[in-house]
Amino acid sequence: MTANGSRVFVSGNDAVALGVRLARPHVIAAYPITPQTAVVERLAEMVEDGSLRTEYLHVESEHSALSACIGASAVGARTFTATSSQGLLYMVECMHYASGGRFPVVMMNANRSLALPWNIYNDQRDSLSQLDSGWIQVYVEDAQEALDMIIQAFAIAENEKVLTPVMVNLDGFVLTHTYELVEVPTQEAVDRFLPPFKTTNKMSFEAPKNMAFTATPAHYTEFKFQQHQAILDAATVIADVDHSFGEQLGRYYGGLLDAYRVEDAEFVLITLGSVTGTARVVVDQLRAEGRKVGVIKLRYLRPFPVEELRSLTRNAWALGVLEKNISIGYEGTVFTNVRSALSQNGTTQEILNFVAGLGGRDISRGDIAQMFERLSSVATTHPANRVIFVNLGVETA
Amino acid sequence: MNASTLDEREFFYGHKACGGCGGSLAVRLALKVLGERTFTAVPAGCMSAVGFVYPQLAFGSNAIISTFPGTASMLSGIAAGARALGIPDFHAVGFAGDGGTADIGIQALSGAIDRHDRIIYICYDNEAYMNTGVQKSGLTPFGARTTTTPAGRRLRGALTQKKNMFEIVAAHGIEYAATASVGYPQDYLNKIDKAKSVSGTSYIHVFAPCPTGWGTGSDVSIELAKDIVDCGLWYLAEFENGEFRLNRDPKQFTPIQNYFNKQGRFKHLLPEDIEQIVKHRDREWARIRKQWIRISPPPAVAGEE
Numbered sequence A: 001m002t003a004n005g006s007r008v009f010v011s012g013n014d015a016v017a018l019g020v021r022l023a024r025p026h027v028i029a030a031y032p033i034t035p036q037t038a039v040v041e042r043l044a045e046m047v048e049d050g051s052l053r054t055e056y057l058h059v060e061s062e063h064s065a066l067s068a069c070i071g072a073s074a075v076g077a078r079t080f081t082a083t084s085s086q087g088l089l090y091m092v093e094c095m096h097y098a099s100g101g102r103f104p105v106v107m108m109n110a111n112r113s114l115a116l117p118w119n120i121y122n123d124q125r126d127s128l129s130q131l132d133s134g135w136i137q138v139y140v141e142d143a144q145e146a147l148d149m150i151i152q153a154f155a156i157a158e159n160e161k162v163l164t165p166v167m168v169n170l171d172g173f174v175l176t177h178t179y180e181l182v183e184v185p186t187q188e189a190v191d192r193f194l195p196p197f198k199t200t201n202k203m204s205f206e207a208p209k210n211m212a213f214t215a216t217p218a219h220y221t222e223f224k225f226q227q228h229q230a231i232l233d234a235a236t237v238i239a240d241v242d243h244s245f246g247e248q249l250g251r252y253y254g255g256l257l258d259a260y261r262v263e264d265a266e267f268v269l270i271t272l273g274s275v276t277g278t279a280r281v282v283v284d285q286l287r288a289e290g291r292k293v294g295v296i297k298l299r300y301l302r303p304f305p306v307e308e309l310r311s312l313t314r315n316a317w318a319l320g321v322l323e324k325n326i327s328i329g330y331e332g333t334v335f336t337n338v339r340s341a342l343s344q345n346g347t348t349q350e351i352l353n354f355v356a357g358l359g360g361r362d363i364s365r366g367d368i369a370q371m372f373e374r375l376s377s378v379a380t381t382h383p384a385n386r387v388i389f390v391n392l393g394v395e396t397a
Numbered sequence B: 001m002n003a004s005t006l007d008e009r010e011f012f013y014g015h016k017a018c019g020g021c022g023g024s025l026a027v028r029l030a031l032k033v034l035g036e037r038t039f040t041a042v043p044a045g046c047m048s049a050v051g052f053v054y055p056q057l058a059f060g061s062n063a064i065i066s067t068f069p070g071t072a073s074m075l076s077g078i079a080a081g082a083r084a085l086g087i088p089d090f091h092a093v094g095f096a097g098d099g100g101t102a103d104i105g106i107q108a109l110s111g112a113i114d115r116h117d118r119i120i121y122i123c124y125d126n127e128a129y130m131n132t133g134v135q136k137s138g139l140t141p142f143g144a145r146t147t148t149t150p151a152g153r154r155l156r157g158a159l160t161q162k163k164n165m166f167e168i169v170a171a172h173g174i175e176y177a178a179t180a181s182v183g184y185p186q187d188y189l190n191k192i193d194k195a196k197s198v199s200g201t202s203y204i205h206v207f208a209p210c211p212t213g214w215g216t217g218s219d220v221s222i223e224l225a226k227d228i229v230d231c232g233l234w235y236l237a238e239f240e241n242g243e244f245r246l247n248r249d250p251k252q253f254t255p256i257q258n259y260f261n262k263q264g265r266f267k268h269l270l271p272e273d274i275e276q277i278v279k280h281r282d283r284e285w286a287r288i289r290k291q292w293i294r295i296s297p298p299p300a301v302a303g304e305e
Helices: A012-023 A037-048 A062-073 A085-090 A092-100 A143-157 A187-193 A220-249 A275-288 A306-313 A333-345 A365-378 B022-034 B046-051 B068-084 B098-103 B106-115 B165-170 B185-196 B221-230 B256-261 B271-291
Strands: A004-011 A027-030 A055-058 A079-084 A106-111 A136-139 A166-171 A179-185 A257-260 A267-272 A293-298 A300-302 A318-323 A350-355 A387-389 B038-043 B063-066 B091-097 B120-125 B176-181 B202-207 B237-240 B243-246
Touching: A004 A012, A004 A187, A012 A037, A012 A079, A012 A106, A012 A143, A012 A166, A012 A179, A012 A187, A027 A037, A027 A062, A027 B068, A037 A055, A055 A062, A055 B068, A062 A079, A062 A085, A062 A092, A062 B063, A062 B068, A062 B106, A079 A085, A085 A092, A085 A106, A092 A220, A106 A143, A136 A143, A136 A220, A143 A166, A143 A179, A143 A187, A143 A220, A179 A187, A187 A220, A257 A275, A257 A306, A267 A275, A267 A306, A267 A333, A267 A365, A275 A293, A275 A365, A293 A306, A306 A333, A318 A333, A318 A365, A333 A350, A350 A365, B022 B038, B022 B046, B022 B091, B022 B120, B022 B185, B022 B202, B022 B221, B038 B046, B038 B068, B046 B091, B063 B068, B068 B091, B068 B098, B068 B106, B068 B120, B091 B098, B098 B106, B098 B120, B106 B165, B120 B185, B165 B176, B165 B202, B165 B237, B176 B185, B176 B221, B185 B202, B202 B221, B221 B256, B243 B271, B256 B271
Parallel strands: A027 A055, A027 A079, A079 A106, A106 A166, A136 A166, A267 A293, A267 A318, A318 A350, A350 A387, B038 B063, B038 B091, B091 B120, B120 B202, B176 B202
Antiparallel strands: A004 A179, A136 A300, A257 A293, B176 B237, B237 B243
């Protein structure tokens, strides 16, 4: 018996919708925003053609989308919503609400730049600005991983040790609108992997509850600590879920991160999302020239793969963090997180921050080759400026 | 449905609302009518502040605090989730204040009505943001002093009229909308009772005095809630099947001054302000009487008149 029913040629957005249908959510709250729109369109079509039985709410804003998901989750329903960029920012109040109330909503986010200036193209400043919102964040690399991670996300979020919402991030356009061959698991296989959502964290007539309450200084810290602990504990749940997904559905993603040719690497580039494919090609080219280079794709940023990152980079001479993001006035947020994790290694290896791909600007193989070049030059000379805007078109002092 | 047949159980009990709080009375009465198979949503505001502080939780049935703008959207989610899970025979009710309804919550409310979601939305109107310390809302009446519409030499309280929420929700083609006042509890109970069987969205806008915010004693809330209807500054009405219906059509209004004099927030008004308020009232009533169905009030219930 095969777990995969069919192979289809679909976009990343389509793959997300297929994953959502397989996960059988009770309630979907949808509000359109480019480049996420195809997700809510496909789901509406599935409701229309009868292949998806769900309560599909046409809400009037992203704030209401997540607010409705929280309400549905509060009576024990499995819920899904999707957004991007400005829409994600509009629901920020509800993001903290969903995590604080331990409502395991699953949300797809199409990574898109933030206004101003207006720009609909890909970078990751939307979701990275929400690392502190108490959500688990995973970044996928292709359409297959998108479909699979939607299913895994429900298993992780709804685990009683976790009970935390999960955001599945796809690079806008680069992934959401690129068509790829995708294996679609059978409904039977997904039903075996993902049982129906059961929780006691809900209102019911058998056991009435007052939920989403106020907590005074006497108790607030303890609630926040429990949330914190739940995301730390999620690391093992993520590994278990990924492992059983691999066993049952045949694809294994490596848990919190994915390492490529790093075993003996002297120079390692750390990436997020779809640019990893380009980075691997460059690694192969440089390896063919005898250079010892590798790439680590961070799959999850919360929980953060601290131990994994430390052990994989222990022997590297220099590291680069490539991110489509800048915490304006300081450095890239991923860079900050990586440096924080590695600072406890006690090593003095140099780490550079490559800020690239903002507002959808291409990151070429040449750009990445230059990043490795730069890493090999700084291994011995410590640069004054570690934050490098790649291909910057304005003069710097 | 009347005071003698009302459920004796309390579903909102042991909270810390101020003496004479009209809002908590509106919640308490409505929950008695709706019964135990009810999911209640209250946004950040007075009711959540006085009844929802862990571990002292004052709702005897299922209840949840929503975000401030999210009363209606959370109710929609609750109703959708309960439907999808096959939970039979339930009510999803929200209690939001005037600011939570007419200002920050109006977008989500509009969306819920537009979807015709089967929820009951109750706006308890005490005419300002009371929980945060009496700031002006979209339902603060002309002339009322609040902490953000002070009365001094240059300005005399709020400069704008109340938003007409009743007709705003009616314009959505809502299944059922009504106005009410805690000063006319039988009328309010009837309307909650009617909302129970509406197969779509219900909106009930209940006038609910706030002694703390209005500068009144805690023993005059019900009196004020009657006065405002009798002097014509509020009205009891319903909207159903596309038609407006007046439930009470006073032959003669009691003097507005009687209502104002009992409250600190109107003390500063000059005769010309009162004149402007009377003019506005009369214009509105002329329109209402011309356009709406006027029926004699339902038979009087003991203690009501």
